[in-house]
Amino acid sequence: MNLSQFLHQNYDQILELTVEHLWLVGISTLFAVAIGVPLGILTARRQVWNRPVLGTANLIQTVPSLALFGFLLPVPWLGERADRIAILALTLYALLPVIRNTYTGIRGVDPAVVEAGRGMGLTETQLLFQVELPLALSVIFSGIRVAVVVSVGLATIAAAIGAGGLGEFIFRGLAMVNNQLILAGAIPAAILALAADFGLGWLEKHLQPR
Amino acid sequence: MVGNMEGTASDAPVIEFRHVGYTWPNGRPLITGLNLEVGRGETLVLLGRSGSGKTTTLKLINRLLNPTCGKVLVNGVPTAETDVIHLRRGIGYVIQDVGLFPHYTVARNIELVPKIENWPAERIRTRVAELLELVGLDVSLASRYPHELSGGQRQRVGVARALAADPAILLMDEPFGALDALTRHQLQREFLSLQKRLNKTVVFVTHDLREALRLGSRIALMDAGRLIVVLTPQEFLRSREPLAAAYAQAFEDGFADAPREPTP
Ligand SMILES: Nc1ncnc2c1ncn2[C@@H]1O[C@H](COP(=O)(O)OP(=O)(O)O)[C@@H](O)[C@H]1O
Ligand SMILES: [Mg+2]
Numbered sequence: 400m401n402l403s404q405f406l407h408q409n410y411d412q413i414l415e416l417t418v419e420h421l422w423l424v425g426i427s428t429l430f431a432v433a434i435g436v437p438l439g440i441l442t443a444r445r446q447v448w449n450r451p452v453l454g455t456a457n458l459i460q461t462v463p464s465l466a467l468f469g470f471l472l473p474v475p476w477l478g479e480r481a482d483r484i485a486i487l488a489l490t491l492y493a494l495l496p497v498i499r500n501t502y503t504g505i506r507g508v509d510p511a512v513v514e515a516g517r518g519m520g521l522t523e524t525q526l527l528f529q530v531e532l533p534l535a536l537s538v539i540f541s542g543i544r545v546a547v548v549v550s551v552g553l554a555t556i557a558a559a560i561g562a563g564g565l566g567e568f569i570f571r572g573l574a575m576v577n578n579q580l581i582l583a584g585a586i587p588a589a590i591l592a593l594a595a596d597f598g599l600g601w602l603e604k605h606l607q608p609r
Numbered sequence: 610m611v612g613n614m615e616g617t618a619s620d621a622p623v624i625e626f627r628h629v630g631y632t633w634p635n636g637r638p639l640i641t642g643l644n645l646e647v648g649r650g651e652t653l654v655l656l657g658r659s660g661s662g663k664t665t666t667l668k669l670i671n672r673l674l675n676p677t678c679g680k681v682l683v684n685g686v687p688t689a690e691t692d693v694i695h696l697r698r699g700i701g702y703v704i705q706d707v708g709l710f711p712h713y714t715v716a717r718n719i720e721l722v723p724k725i726e727n728w729p730a731e732r733i734r735t736r737v738a739e740l741l742e743l744v745g746l747d748v749s750l751a752s753r754y755p756h757e758l759s760g761g762q763r764q765r766v767g768v769a770r771a772l773a774a775d776p777a778i779l780l781m782d783e784p785f786g787a788l789d790a791l792t793r794h795q796l797q798r799e800f801l802s803l804q805k806r807l808n809k810t811v812v813f814v815t816h817d818l819r820e821a822l823r824l825g826s827r828i829a830l831m832d833a834g835r836l837i838v839v840l841t842p843q844e845f846l847r848s849r850e851p852l853a854a855a856y857a858q859a860f861e862d863g864f865a866d867a868p869r870e871p872t873p
Pocket of ligand 2: 782
């Protein structure tokens with residue numbers, strides 16, 4: 400049986416695991432954006448927060464992913480379901496690019512524009528939502544894009560703790576020394592990563608301020 | 610003293626510095642012992658070389674910076690006691706870098722504050738058209754983005770935006786400094802005719818004596834964070850105050866050294 404036949408026969412399961420995979424990546428990205436963007440704004444506004452926040456996010460990145468999944472296993476509530484652990488771990492990894500790009504994007508807004516806005520009586524909130532965030536949007540978005548592409552890859556490891564996703568094929572294939580199984584997980588994962596990169600890249604370009 | 614007759618209607622200064630000092634957070638003092646009054650409807654020019662503290666003085670008025678000692682009063686009320694957002698909405702602010710919002714069209718740049726202040730849509734629309742005409746821009750430019758404009762057009766939009774909510778006070782920080790000589794000259798002329806019509810209280814920063822003489826009803830000469838003298842343009846050219854005299858001399862030399870057409 401060749402690969403294409405294999406893929407064809409296991410179409411249903413591949414689709415199911417792909418959806419699972421997307422769900423892990425999607426939810427964790429949402430969390431990372433919901434936490435990372437405000438943290439990025441905070442660090443851009445209050446320089447003293449810059450080191451501790453970016454330092455912590457950096458530190459998390461240095462923890463090997465398999466080890467991080469392992470650390471989280473004994474945590475109560477979290478450890479009850481593998482997908483909770485996977486989502487938390489993926490969220491933590493995705494934080495750094497989101498925080499860093501939010502910080503860079505906001506700091507990169509032309510100081511003259513910010514000063515003009517402040518000088519004409521915009522409140523700090525108005526300044527943030529009308530000026531700084533719109534102008535930083537494409538930079539923030541490229542951080543989210545990096546986070547998503549990295550997550551798609553990392554999420555394959557979530558299968559090691561039973562969280563599902565395309566990693567299941569890969570781990571099963573590794574255990575059974577079956578290359579077709581490995582590829583059945585790896586190829587859709589690679590396609591997902593490329594599609595996310597391309598799609599989000601396209602969006603990013605269209606968010607570019609003039 | 611003040612060129613405008615309206616200036617006599619109300620003698621209380623619109624802006625007043627009382628023993629104002631400003632020290633940077635790093636402990637470096639910049640402005641010291643500043644006392645200055647700006648009357649209604651006058652154009653007070655802050656003149657001085659770069660680094661003399663003109664921009665800092667201007668920012669002390671709209672509280673982009675807060676004095677470290679003394680008081681700044683606007684309409685008789687210490688700025689420290691007024692709501693800073695309210696204060697700034699009543700003061701137009703134009704800077705050399707213009708600082709137009711690059712993601713907004715010309716119209717949206719101009720209408721931002723009126724919108725925030727919840728003006729009715731119809732009034733905003735007429736106001737934008739009125740302002741574009743006032744600063745000499747064609748209405749067709751309203752839908753353009755800042756990067757689609759020339760430097761002179763951008764600065765005009767900057768002025769229109771500052772005037773949008775009809776503030777009584779206008780702060781202008783070297784607004785024409787980055788423009789070519791001809792455009793600058795034209796904008797100065799338009800500023801004069803605009804000021805004749807609108808009668809705003811203007812504080813205008815420049816390092817260019819020619820501009821100061823042309824636009825100012827009074828010139829406040831600054832050096833190293835101190836106010837040296839405040840003089841009318843006529844007084845300035847006759848002043849024996851050393852720095853003022855040096856400025857006047859440099860100004861005259863500029864004409865004396867210029868190559869002339871041989872007279873037939
Ligand atoms: N954040 C700061 N901390 C300390 N000194 C500053 C800061 N910003 C500007 N300065 C100094 O203040 C002076 C600038 O004053 P400024 O009001 O901008 O002068 P001007 O507008 O007349 O050129 C310069 O000497 C500059 O080095
Ligand atoms: Mg300056």
